[in-house]
Amino acid sequence: MANRTVIPFGPQHPVLPEPIHLDLVIEDEHVVEAIPSFGFIHRGLEKLAEKRDFTEFTFVAERICGICSYIHGMGYCQAIESVMGLEIPERAKWLRTMWAELSRMHSHMMWLGLLGDAFGFENLFMAFWRVREGLLDIIEETSGGRVIFGAAKVGGIRRDVPDDLLARIPAQLAKIEAEMRPITDVFRDDFSVRQRLCGVGVLSQKDAYDLGAVGPVLRGSGVAVDTRLEGYAAYDRVQVEPIVESDGDCWARAMVRIREVYQSFEILKQVLPNVPAGPVDMKVTGAPNGEFFARLEQPRGEVIYYVKGSGKKQLDRFRVRTPTFANIPPLLKMLQGCQLADVPVIVLTIDPCISCAER
Amino acid sequence: MNLTHAILAALLYIVAAPVLAGLLAGVDRIISARMQARIGPPLLQPFYDLFKLFQKERIAVNKTGHFFLLGYLLFTIIAGVEFFIGGDLLIVIFALALGSVFFVLGAFAAGSPYSHIGAERELIQLMASEPMLILSAMGFYVATGSFQVHDIWSRPDLLIVILPGMFAGLVYVLTIKLRKSPFDLATSHHAHQEIVKGITTEFSGPYLAVIELAHWYETILLLGFLYLFFAPWPWLAVLALAAVYFLEILADNTNARLYWQWVLRSSWIFTAVAGAGNLVVLYYLSRGGTP
Amino acid sequence: MNAPVQRYVEVQPDALLEAVRAQQLTGSRLVQICCTKLAGFELTYSFARAGAFDHVRVQIPDNTVKVPSISPIYSCSFAYENEIHDLFGLSFLGLNIDYKGTFYKTTIPAPMVGTPVCGAPAPKDKGAHGE
Numbered sequence: 127m128a129n130r131t132v133i134p135f136g137p138q139h140p141v142l143p144e145p146i147h148l149d150l151v152i153e154d155e156h157v158v159e160a161i162p163s164f165g166f167i168h169r170g171l172e173k174l175a176e177k178r179d180f181t182e183f184t185f186v187a188e189r190i191c192g193i194c195s196y197i198h199g200m201g202y203c204q205a206i207e208s209v210m211g212l213e214i215p216e217r218a219k220w221l222r223t224m225w226a227e228l229s230r231m232h233s234h235m236m237w238l239g240l241l242g243d244a245f246g247f248e249n250l251f252m253a254f255w256r257v258r259e260g261l262l263d264i265i266e267e268t269s270g271g272r273v274i275f276g277a278a279k280v281g282g283i284r285r286d287v288p289d290d291l292l293a294r295i296p297a298q299l300a301k302i303e304a305e306m307r308p309i310t311d312v313f314r315d316d317f318s319v320r321q322r323l324c325g326v327g328v329l330s331q332k333d334a335y336d337l338g339a340v341g342p343v344l345r346g347s348g349v350a351v352d353t354r355l356e357g358y359a360a361y362d363r364v365q366v367e368p369i370v371e372s373d374g375d376c377w378a379r380a381m382v383r384i385r386e387v388y389q390s391f392e393i394l395k396q397v398l399p400n401v402p403a404g405p406v407d408m409k410v411t412g413a414p415n416g417e418f419f420a421r422l423e424q425p426r427g428e429v430i431y432y433v434k435g436s437g438k439k440q441l442d443r444f445r446v447r448t449p450t451f452a453n454i455p456p457l458l459k460m461l462q463g464c465q466l467a468d469v470p471v472i473v474l475t476i477d478p479c480i481s482c483a484e485r
Numbered sequence: 486m487n488l489t490h491a492i493l494a495a496l497l498y499i500v501a502a503p504v505l506a507g508l509l510a511g512v513d514r515i516i517s518a519r520m521q522a523r524i525g526p527p528l529l530q531p532f533y534d535l536f537k538l539f540q541k542e543r544i545a546v547n548k549t550g551h552f553f554l555l556g557y558l559l560f561t562i563i564a565g566v567e568f569f570i571g572g573d574l575l576i577v578i579f580a581l582a583l584g585s586v587f588f589v590l591g592a593f594a595a596g597s598p599y600s601h602i603g604a605e606r607e608l609i610q611l612m613a614s615e616p617m618l619i620l621s622a623m624g625f626y627v628a629t630g631s632f633q634v635h636d637i638w639s640r641p642d643l644l645i646v647i648l649p650g651m652f653a654g655l656v657y658v659l660t661i662k663l664r665k666s667p668f669d670l671a672t673s674h675h676a677h678q679e680i681v682k683g684i685t686t687e688f689s690g691p692y693l694a695v696i697e698l699a700h701w702y703e704t705i706l707l708l709g710f711l712y713l714f715f716a717p718w719p720w721l722a723v724l725a726l727a728a729v730y731f732l733e734i735l736a737d738n739t740n741a742r743l744y745w746q747w748v749l750r751s752s753w754i755f756t757a758v759a760g761a762g763n764l765v766v767l768y769y770l771s772r773g774g775t776p
Numbered sequence: 777m778n779a780p781v782q783r784y785v786e787v788q789p790d791a792l793l794e795a796v797r798a799q800q801l802t803g804s805r806l807v808q809i810c811c812t813k814l815a816g817f818e819l820t821y822s823f824a825r826a827g828a829f830d831h832v833r834v835q836i837p838d839n840t841v842k843v844p845s846i847s848p849i850y851s852c853s854f855a856y857e858n859e860i861h862d863l864f865g866l867s868f869l870g871l872n873i874d875y876k877g878t879f880y881k882t883t884i885p886a887p888m889v890g891t892p893v894c895g896a897p898a899p900k901d902k903g904a905h906g907e
Contacts, residue, residue, distance in 0.1 A: 133598045140681055155602070155745070165862075165880030246666050246678065246742030252521035318667050318741040338806050338852040356779040419782060419822060419831070421807075430808050430822065447808035455852035466602065466680070467744055484880070 130158065133466070137166045141244055141470040144480035148473075152466055160461040160469075162454060168484040175444030180206060180414055180435065181280050183444070187431075188274055190446060191482040193236060194424045196229040198446070198482075199278035204358060205420035205431040206280050215408060216360075218282035220401040223360040225269065225277055226422075227390040227397065232261040232273075233425035234383045234390075235306075237477050238313065241380060244470040245322040253309045260302040264295055282407025289403075296398055303391050310384045323377035327460040327472035330374055339456040340449045341427020342386070343476050346379035348372040353423040364396040376468075379475040386425075413439050424449050426477045448482035491570040498569040498705070499562060506701030507531045513734055520738045535697055541690030546595040553591030554692055558699040560584030565706040571635025574622045581618075581706065584699065585611055588684065595687035603683025606670045609745050613752040614658040618710075620760040624651040625713065627767050638716040645714040645725075647770075650763025652714050655707075656729050657755045661748070662707055664700075665737040668748050678742070784831045789843060792821075795832045796846045799823040804830065806846075809856035811864050819843065819860075839865045847872040855879075 131152050137145035145166040151159040171190060175183050187202035188195045200222055207214060235258040242250030262272045268287045269275040277283050313319055329339065334347035344351055345368060352368035354361045369385045371378035414435030422429050427449030434443040453476040460472050510531040518525025527533075545551060564580035567573065585607070592604035622632060628647055629637050637644070645652055661668040672683035680686070685696055708726055715722030787795045804823035812818040817836040822829065836843055845868040847853045857868045858879035868874075 131598050131601075133602075141678060163875075163878065168880055242741075246669060247740065248517075248666075249521050249738040252523060256522060316739075316741070318743060321743055321747065322741045335805055336851070338850070358779065419829070421779070421824075421829070428807070432808075432810050432820075434812060442814075443810075443812040445808075445810045445812075447810070451855060452808070452852075454855050465744065467742075470678075 129153075135469065142473065142478075143240060144478055146473075146478060146480045148461075148469075150461075150466070150469060155466040157461055157464050157466060157469060160458055162458065164480065164484055166484075167481050169481075171485045172444050172446070175433075175441045177440065179439050180433075180441050181410065183441070184279055185276065187446075188276055188278070190448070190485055191479050192273060193233050193479065194229060194426060194482070195274040196225050196277065197422055197424050197429070199276070200226060200359070201420055201422040201429055201431045201446075202433070202444075203278050203280045204422065205418050205433045206414055208418040208420060209414040209416045209433055209435060210410070210412065212281055212408065212410065214282050215405045216402045217286075217404045218406045219360045220397060221283050221287060221406065222278065223364070224394065224397050224401070225265070225275075226359065227393050228261060228265050230425045231387050231390045232258050232265070233477075234387045235261065237383060237425075237474070238310075238380065241471065241474050242313075244474045245319070247319065250309065250312060250319075257302060257305045257309065260298065260305070264298055267291060268295075279407065281410040282405075284407075286406045287401075289401075292398055292401055296395065299391060299394060303388070306387070310387075313380060313384060320377065322468075322471060323380060324373075324375060326376045326468050327464055327475060328373070328375045329456055329460050331372075333459055334374065334456060337455045337459060338452050339427075340452045341424065341477075342379050342382040343427065343453050343456055345370050346382045346475075347374035351428070353421050353428045356421065358420075358422060360397065363400075364393050366393065376471055376475045383425075383477075413437050414441065426450060426479060426482075427453065446485060448479065448485070450476065450479045450483040453478075454483070494570045495566040498565050502565060502705040503698060503701045506704045507535070509704065509730065510701070513730070516731070516734050517738060520734070531697075535694050538694035538697070539691050543691060544689050545692075546597070546687045550591040550594035550687065551692055553587045553594060554688065554695050554699075556587035557584045557591065558695050558702075560587060561699045561702045561706070565702050565709075568634055568706055568709055571633060571638070574625060574632045574634055574637070577634070577706070578615075578618050578622055581703065582611065582615055584703075588696070588699070592684040592687070597687050599680045599682075599686045600684060602680050603672055603686060606680075606745055607672075607684045609749055610661050610668070610670060613749045614661045616753065617654045617658045617756040617760050620756060620764065621648075621651045621655055621710070624648050624760070624764055624767065627764065627771065634713070637713050641717055643715060643717060643721075647767060648714060648763055650759040650766075652711070654756055654760040654763075655711060656732070657752060657759070659707055659711070659729070660733055660736060661752065663704065663733055665733050667736070667740040667743040669737075669742055670745050670748060780827050780829045782829050782831065784833055786833050786835075789834050789836060789841065792832070792834050793844050793846065793849065796821060796849050799830065799832065800849050802828075804828070806850040806853060809846075809853060809860065811860045811866065813864060817864060817866060819866075821846065836866065839867070842867050842869045844869050845871045 133150040133152055135148040135150050136142050137147045147163045149161040150157050171186060174186055178186060184199050184202055188199035190198045235254050239251040239254030242254065265275055266272045268291060269277040277285065329343065329347045331348045334344050335349050339347065348370055350368040350370045352366065354366045355368065369382050369389060371381050414433060415437040417434040420431040429449055430447040432443065432445040433441055435441050457473065457476050461469065464472055508528065511528040514530060515525040515528065560580050561584040564577045564584060567580060568577045589604045589607050592600045625637050626632055628644055629640055631637065664672060672685045685693060688696060711726055711729060712722050715725050785795060802825060804825040807822040807824045810820045816838055819834045819836060821832040843866055845853065845857055847857065848870060851872055854871055854873040857871055858875045860866050861868060862877060862880045
């Protein structure tokens with residue numbers, strides 16, 4: 127009988143991108159149990175909504191997360207617009223869709239690089255992050271920012287994108303897609319990568335659904351749920367199919383994300399030529415009175431924004447349930463019985479964004 | 486080899502090995518960087534790092550660990566000196582193993598679970614690599630009739646011709662010894678690993694520098710081992726060593742880190758097939774040659 | 777937009793589990809639990825399945841009232857319920873994993889300082905441990 131050791135994993139650990147603490151109870155190199163604890167970066171953002179003007183709060187919402195920033199801002203605006211009954215201009219809807227897909231792609235590519243780093247494949251990390259730069263360049267050209275680009279506002283978007291610029295983007299995207307193919311092929315085919323990912327951290331379809339997993343974790347386990355199908359922004363006019371893999375292991379989750387990046391290229395091919403002419407924002411008067419739950423698809427999965435206002439400039443309650451928070455219970459399930467060497471890989475496959483989760 | 490020569494060779498090894506290995510590490514980092522489409526650090530960066538480590542504050546988790554580290558450095562140097570003065574191959578191998586065991590004990594002296602797991606993995610890596618080293622000594626003996634390095638390198642014939650399996654096995658084991666992916670289990674060249682820096686987690690400053698230095702001595706010694714296969718043709722030997730080192734860098738950049746079970750299994754299988762297979766063939770041939 | 781219409785079902789605290797079980801029987805997954813501080817506390821449990829997005833709502837007058845935990849039905853609810861406990865001070869009855877107020881706070885104020893891990897020698901300063 128091997129003796130049990132408790133390994134304190136995090137909150138400061140080089141392989142973890144964000145501060146989560148796991149007490150790993152291990153026997154030799156087998157993880158018997160993982161007990162998480164949080165609270166290292168709780169910022170009280172939900173409370174802040176009660177002190178800020180509701181239009182101003184968009185900037186705070188964008189800073190909930192550093193990587194999926196844009197969709198946070200967009201989701202918040204969407205929730206407010208639903209409460210106030212605003213129908214934003216068409217052009218703004220299409221441009222929001224474009225930025226949402228661009229941020230999904232750069233988030234997934236960052237994650238793929240980080241995963242490579244977690245299993246000791248530094249070259250993959252460098253390759254993915256290098257290609258990702260091209261996407262950030264496109265975001266910078268269109269919005270002025272690279273990662274937190276503040277393009278969303280209540281009632282539309284903050285700045286218009288010139289049509290000649292929109293016409294240039296497809297060529298840039300085609301170049302990035304061509305650069306990406308050989309790198310994702312390594313993920314698909316490399317022997318050592320498959321050794322580290324296949325059959326690791328398996329989450330069954332039933333467990334994934336029952337434990338409330340969202341996003342690529344849920345789809346990697348064979349459940350076809352994608353909030354984009356609900357058709358917010360311009361998603362009701364582009365073709366989106368949920369990307370599903372059935373194995374439920376780390377490899378399936380990686381494959382879901384890889385295929386989603388390629389799907390985003392396809393979605394952008396539909397979006398870019400179809401952006402209609404017209405205004406990009408509308409005048410917002412009054413204040414939100416009522417409540418609404420908005421659901422969007424973040425790169426990390428389904429995200430929920432709840433706003434409740436009572437006709438004042440400040441909201442009564444703002445709540446965001448981020449995908450990472452929903453993916454914590456499935457993560458604990460996956461960690462049981464894995465090897466110590468798999469812990470960083472499994473933790474990464476939920477694409478943890480702890481600062482999102484704690485807000 | 487007379488005494489003066491021996492002392493000169495020993496001194497040369499002690500002085501030149503770190504310089505050579507440091508330069509090699511610099512080249513390694515530049516080539517790795519180029520493979521990842523980066524520019525990489527200057528050639529002399531490993532030396533800058535080493536000197537900076539020596540200047541850092543001495544903080545000890547457990548002083549016993551530092552004593553063991555000196556043992557690691559000392560026995561690695563002894564192994565290298567024994568090799569380069571043309572001494573006994575078996576002493577070289579066992580002194581080298583003893584040095585590694587001191588390193589493991591040093592890591593066990595600290596209380597950190599990261600360092601403990603790193604040390605356990607280092608022991609496993611020793612188990613994976615030692616059989617091949619010992620087999621290669623036997624191979625040299627069967628081929629040359631002597632365990633003395635001096636006798637082996639003054640042979641006029643190319644040993645690679647009759648010991649290709651041994652050479653391949655040693656190259657395989659070299660990946661473990663150089664801590665390259667897929668075999669960088671106990672500690673890797675950067676800390677993005679589940680056990681942080683594994684076996685070296687609890688050492689800092691000058692002690693980390695001692696580990697690096699010992700690792701450099703070890704690298705040159707292992708390359709010396711491979712040199713024996715090409716001893717009569719030095720230029721071919723340098724070319725072969727460069728090719729081997731390049732292969733190691735290539736493997737490092739095209740592989741993920743694997744599990745210890747896989748490392749142990751694969752290296753034993755490789756040892757059995759390439760090393761022992763070569764030995765069997767050699768026996769058969771030598772029986773046939775001199776009945 | 778083909779987003780489903782959101783339905784709100786208002787229930788009494790003692791009928792909560794029943795309403796939640798009814799959701800489970802329809803094959804919904806738990807999407808979130810939201811607590812809003814009004815005069816008392818308003819808890820909103822959201823459930824989703826294909827083509828539906830429902831909210832079960834319960835009003836809790838003050839934080840002396842214990843709320844039944846839905847973790848026997850949806851085991852993943854422990855994360856939400858522990859969070860609400862830590863941020864709003866509500867307590868839940870029958871939680872499957874109860875952090876007892878340490879979901880956001882660490883159990884001991886400064887963990888990993890001087891705690892013997894894996895057979896390390898205990899710190900020499902015995903006084904610090906208050907014996």
